[in-house]
Amino acid sequence: MHELTIAREVMRVLRASAAEESLDRIESVSLKVGVISCLHPAALRTAFSVLKTDDELLCGARLQVQCVPVVIRCSRCGGRWEVDPPEFLCPGCGSRRVRVLKGEEVIIHSYRGTRTGEEEGMLDEDSVGTECNAEVRH
Numbered sequence: 001m002h003e004l005t006i007a008r009e010v011m012r013v014l015r016a017s018a019a020e021e022s023l024d025r026i027e028s029v030s031l032k033v034g035v036i037s038c039l040h041p042a043a044l045r046t047a048f049s050v051l052k053t054d055d056e057l058l059c060g061a062r063l064q065v066q067c068v069p070v071v072i073r074c075s076r077c078g079g080r081w082e083v084d085p086p087e088f089l090c091p092g093c094g095s096r097r098v099r100v101l102k103g104e105e106v107i108i109h110s111y112r113g114t115r116t117g118e119e120e121g122m123l124d125e126d127s128v129g130t131e132c133n134a135e136v137r138h
């Protein structure tokens, strides 16, 4: 299952990023998934929830998956359009010479976590939101 591989890679990137931010727990993760990335949001969420159970950092994390529409640029008229796959046709001039600009990517857009610090002997929990924008290879 491809989604399992992607979920693992997403968690790997999050672990590295959370370590840099000194976060102990991640509460929520926002993913942007291109509609032609061949990934199913529901399968991705399932894979994530299976993998996170034994993970101290991620076990409480909610995964939000946002679908990114397909955006093309036409080589003939230069227009930039949002199209519905599988139709890769310029709506402006009808040309099929188009390049896909968006819609294939998997991006960790942002995440929110907590960091436990110590202030004057008291344990203090900080909630931190992080813009990540890391692209996950797939």
Ligand SMILES: [Zn+2]
Residues within 6 Å of the ligand: 074, 075, 076, 077, 078, 079, 090, 091, 092, 093, 094, 095
């Ligand atoms: Zn065109």
